[in-house]
Amino acid sequence: MDLGLDGKVALVSGGSAGIGFAIARELLREGATVSIAGRDPGRLAEARDRLAAESGTEVGTRALDLRxxxxARAWVDDTAAEHGAAHIVVSNAGGPPAGPTGAFGPDGYRAAFDLAMVAHVGLVQAALPHLREAGWGRVLIVASETIRDLIPKYALSGIARAGLAAYAKTLVHELGPGDITVNVLAPGYTATDALLGGLEGDVEAGTARVAAxxxxxxxxxxxxxxxxxxxxFLLSARASFVTGTVQVVDGGRSLGM
Structure with missing residues (x-):
């Protein structure tokens, strides 16, 4: 299936590992030009080399903290200037620490909102002028299933990320007619470094315990x-009429409608 991404210019934050890396890989396979960002220059270089070796294409990198x-704005502007346009922005960042509501004071809540909401808004706002200029754009904000189905032991995640759905929906109406879409991707438990790093013993047995x-x-x-x-798919030309949604990918865990 041709996703219509050949020649598009994409920026993927948190692209050195996990879901961000996997999205960058898929975009390269579809013919997009990709730049990835992350906080660790060493991990970025390793990810760049892996992606370049697989795709036979150069991959841009930028070491930055999305907050x-x-x-973040300089990364977007520089990438658009280098390639003549920017069409796709994938806003992906780490999540707040686990714990119930009472485990954190006001400063903990402020830090959570800064990372899990405000940082995403900043990157999207930086990219929007370029998407408008290109006349075609895709915005994908990577959040968590907690945006749809609260999990008490991840209180900050659900509280801080809830606003992203409202932001995406509101932004869609502000953008109005055209071919720029905004969606939120809400993954559940995923075999990323964050999850695997907390397991003891055999990884397969550990992830099975998590699932159970x-x-x-x-x-x-x-x-x-x-x-x-x-x-x-949400970033593709095929998804041109899918916008303002929260796409949960959780293996059916959530019982919410």
Whole structure:
């Protein structure tokens, strides 16, 4: 299936590992030009080399913390200037720490909102002028299933990310007619470094325990490439009438409608 991404210029934050890396890989396979960003220069270089070796294409990198709004804006502007346009922005960042509501004071909540909401808004706002200029654009904000189905032990994640759905929906109406879409990707338990790093013993047995404890009907956690497949479709020309949505990829765990 041709997703209509050949020649598009894409920026993927959090692209050095996990879901971000998997989305960058899919975009390269579809013929897009890709730049990835992340906080660790070493991991970025490793990811760049892996992606370049697989795709036979150069991959741009930028070391930055997404919470640094000016650095994020410079990355977007520089990428658009280098390639003549910017069409796709994937806003992906780490999540707040786990814990119930009472485990954090006001400063903890402020930090969570800065990372899990405000940082995404900053990157999207930096990209929008370029998408408008190109006349075609896709915005994908990577959040968590907690945006749709609250999990008490991840209180900050659900609270801070809830506003992203409202932001995406509101932005869609502000953008109005045209070919720029805005969607939120909400993955559930996924075999990323964040999850795997907290396991003890055999990885397969550990992820099976996580799936059982979480009540995932499919009996396992997601692979990053499975989440990326859903995200890449939302970024494609094929998804031109899908906008303002929250796409949950959780193996059926959530019972919410």
């Amino acid at each position: 640094d709004t000016e650095a 404890e979480a009540g995932i009907p499919l009996g396992r956690v997601a692979r990053p490439e499975e989440v990326a497949a859903a995200g890449t």
